[in-house]
Amino acid sequence: xxxRRRTRxxxxxxxxxxxxxxxxxxxxxxGTFIISFKTSHGYGVGxxxxxxxxxxxxxxxxxxxxxxxxxxxxxxxxxxxIIWVAIHVPVxxxxxxxxxxxxxxxxxxxxxxxxxxxxxxxxMVVGGLLIRFMFDSDLGVIPVFLRELxxxxxxxxxxxxxxxxxxxxxxxxxxxxxxxSLTVYAAALESLPKSYIEAARVDGASDFQIFFKVVFxxxxxxxxxxxxxxxxxxxxxxxxxxxxxxxxxxxxxxxMALVMYNYFARALDYGKSAATAVILALxxxxxxxxxxxxxxRPSAEKR
Amino acid sequence: MVKIVVASNASFWGIVIGVFIIGIIIGxxxxxxxxxxxxxxxxIPSTSVxxxxxxxxxxxxxxxxxxxxxxxxxxxxxxxxxxxxxAPKEKVKLVVIGPWSGKEExxxxxxxxxxxxxxxxxxxxxxxxxxxxxxxxxxLQFAAGKTPxxxxxxxxxxxxxxxAKKGYVLDISNLINPNEYISGIVDxxxxxxxxxxxxxxxxxxxxxxxxxxxFQKYGLKEPRTWSEFLELLNKIKKIPGIKAPIVxxxxxxxxxxxxxxxxxxxxxxxxxxxxxxNCEVKFNDPQVKEIxxxxxxxxxxxxxxxxxIEWTQAIQLWWNGKYALYFMGTWIxxxxxxxxxxxxxxLPGAKGVVGGADYAFIPKFTKHPEAxxxxxxxxxxxxxxxxxxxxxxxIPTWKGVKISQIWKPMQTVYKKITERHMVILPDLDDxxxxxxxxLFWDQLKLLWAEPxxxxxxxxxxxxxxxxxxxx
Numbered sequence: 001x002x003x004r005r006r007t008r009x010x011x012x013x014x015x016x017x018x019x020x021x022x023x024x025x026x027x028x029x030x031g032t033f034i035i036s037f038k039t040s041h042g043y044g045v046g047x048x049x050x051x052x053x054x055x056x057x058x059x060x061x062x063x064x065x066x067x068x069x070x071x072x073x074x075x076x077x078x079x080x081x082i083i084w085v086a087i088h089v090p091v092x093x094x095x096x097x098x099x100x101x102x103x104x105x106x107x108x109x110x111x112x113x114x115x116x117x118x119x120x121x122x123x124m125v126v127g128g129l130l131i132r133f134m135f136d137s138d139l140g141v142i143p144v145f146l147r148e149l150x151x152x153x154x155x156x157x158x159x160x161x162x163x164x165x166x167x168x169x170x171x172x173x174x175x176x177x178x179x180x181s182l183t184v185y186a187a188a189l190e191s192l193p194k195s196y197i198e199a200a201r202v203d204g205a206s207d208f209q210i211f212f213k214v215v216f217x218x219x220x221x222x223x224x225x226x227x228x229x230x231x232x233x234x235x236x237x238x239x240x241x242x243x244x245x246x247x248x249x250x251x252x253x254x255x256m257a258l259v260m261y262n263y264f265a266r267a268l269d270y271g272k273s274a275a276t277a278v279i280l281a282l283x284x285x286x287x288x289x290x291x292x293x294x295x296x297r298p299s300a301e302k303r
Numbered sequence: 304m305v306k307i308v309v310a311s312n313a314s315f316w317g318i319v320i321g322v323f324i325i326g327i328i329i330g331x332x333x334x335x336x337x338x339x340x341x342x343x344x345x346x347i348p349s350t351s352v353x354x355x356x357x358x359x360x361x362x363x364x365x366x367x368x369x370x371x372x373x374x375x376x377x378x379x380x381x382x383x384x385x386x387x388x389x390a391p392k393e394k395v396k397l398v399v400i401g402p403w404s405g406k407e408e409x410x411x412x413x414x415x416x417x418x419x420x421x422x423x424x425x426x427x428x429x430x431x432x433x434x435x436x437x438x439x440x441x442x443l444q445f446a447a448g449k450t451p452x453x454x455x456x457x458x459x460x461x462x463x464x465x466x467a468k469k470g471y472v473l474d475i476s477n478l479i480n481p482n483e484y485i486s487g488i489v490d491x492x493x494x495x496x497x498x499x500x501x502x503x504x505x506x507x508x509x510x511x512x513x514x515x516x517x518f519q520k521y522g523l524k525e526p527r528t529w530s531e532f533l534e535l536l537n538k539i540k541k542i543p544g545i546k547a548p549i550v551x552x553x554x555x556x557x558x559x560x561x562x563x564x565x566x567x568x569x570x571x572x573x574x575x576x577x578x579x580x581n582c583e584v585k586f587n588d589p590q591v592k593e594i595x596x597x598x599x600x601x602x603x604x605x606x607x608x609x610x611x612i613e614w615t616q617a618i619q620l621w622w623n624g625k626y627a628l629y630f631m632g633t634w635i636x637x638x639x640x641x642x643x644x645x646x647x648x649x650l651p652g653a654k655g656v657v658g659g660a661d662y663a664f665i666p667k668f669t670k671h672p673e674a675x676x677x678x679x680x681x682x683x684x685x686x687x688x689x690x691x692x693x694x695x696x697x698i699p700t701w702k703g704v705k706i707s708q709i710w711k712p713m714q715t716v717y718k719k720i721t722e723r724h725m726v727i728l729p730d731l732d733d734x735x736x737x738x739x740x741x742l743f744w745d746q747l748k749l750l751w752a753e754p755x756x757x758x759x760x761x762x763x764x765x766x767x768x769x770x771x772x773x774x
Contacts, residue, residue: 056767058742065763137610157610160553161752246741250749250760265439266738268465 036274047275057251059259073162074251077259084234087170092230096181117179128243131172159245162252181226188222228291235284256280388677395674396426401456404431410693414686425674434459445471450666453675458661460491461736467499473665478680488700492662500662501683504690504697508561508657510649511628525648536607539627548607550626552614559747562630564657564731570594573655573726580734582770587761595757603754634696642712658727660700
């Protein structure tokens, strides 16, 4: 097909999508960007300065007030997001890969995988409620189990206490997100030739060595996808926090998206809300660009 | 292989231009449709005139937001407003957004039913939306010159005033005579001398609720002094099967704030509540600190209060005897299986009770201002009588409603408050509003988890209080 005709055809097919992206993605992004610089005195970086230096526990991004006098938590919302990423990503990668590997040749594993995937299917608002009840001192599986084990100090409602609230939400999100990781790894392992593992076994490699030195490097692309998608999910996390703790107690589970919401819906301060959104978007770009460099661009170059 | 026929140069540009032309046609049609709808609205004739004059006598206890009246007094109401409202002769449909769903919606629909019976030409479409959702979506719609409803009902008076300041709300001063209402209630929606919201029925947060049968079974009595209160808590603690004497409800934090306000009013007097709202007294003031440290914090530390439990779940646990007392608003009367088994007591010595109303306002961009005014006026007056007759746990703000018209269990509450000469005070966090309100709720959740951090919490509440900034 001649190049010019092909270009035109592509343009025709792209036109509706471009129109939609322009109207519902680009225009709002540009609008948000402009609003983020709009202050009561005109245009400037005042909103960014206020947002970054804010010390109120419900809106602080980095350091809330009283952190020096009192022992954290809470930290700032951005720090909570980073903690979330630091715990959630490795746990999800490890659990997803391990489960996918162990369930590989097990009869009925598809049923287990489907059950695991349920966490991805249910709305996150419901997920947030389930997390709240999962860690409830009377109804929750975990506090009841810990009480049976005699660990009474942790047999309380985890979301009520600053020391346990954030970890409760992170553990809950592991349950919600492992289904995704498991599915990606299961698909990657399906495409892995069994002969590689058999050859390693013939060479005398132990199961542990096969897992870490053969399987793990061979599913590198799947790992990158899981890592990036999980990081992006963690950075923009909102619904489960909003439903289960609203960022509390005392701001101990506050996250950036919730700060943005608080500026928008409670303080009705659209400038600061937009500034928070821009900061969040810029931070989210880091794993996004890394993903494009590591996966998308090399794949395109191969073609 | 499938051969794709590609458009020629001319037909390519033809498609592009075609898309634009179709777009223009659709746009023009939409504009014409909208314009024609507006024309129809404007041409509705309205000639019927309704005037209303009320003369009633009733007994109420009053409180003002600027000062506190302690006496029960008889008020003779003579309505001075005779609003001239025009009822539409042709059918008009009003969209009303309000916060009530479930059973509460059913009770509100009884009010709507009576209104439409009176004004058959006005049809009402009721949409449920929480105050939070209203506050986050409507400002943008107002800024675009549009409104999703002709009448909006919300408990957040501060938000109505905020919208009024931006010019988004119709002035309804000629519809509301503040003298006909519980004093102070209209002040919350008054800005620059103009009234922007019509008060509807109100709830109260009168004290600790208990089951009469439970108290009878264990020989418990309402306390008359603080030491009797502590004695009662200790007695309850020893009852087998009781997890804690008082169950702490948890919503997004607000049930804890109600308890705190009750302690502040009891030990600091009703005026303290008002001074805290305006930051005439700061949260880290020694007087406030003492109330927290001497009365509330020891109770939390000694586990007289339960952990915060989702407040509707807490009702079930309390009703089933896992807890004996529950601090909650009067709406609880409509949420228990047998409201006749219900009674309450305030903390000994309490001279004030927090009460708050829902307010109806008319967005400036309504297409049916006359019909909307009729509905708002109805809600603010006789509509309240229909509502408080339902088991919604509310009392009227309009003095024109007789006590005998109120649902019986609420009559008991009303009488008990009147007998104790308790004044009705505005809700502290509802009055301050904005992001401070959620901060207040959240900091109190922290207090329940870590009562030793009381100083830090009170400092945070002071530093972030909008009225305290710069003081």
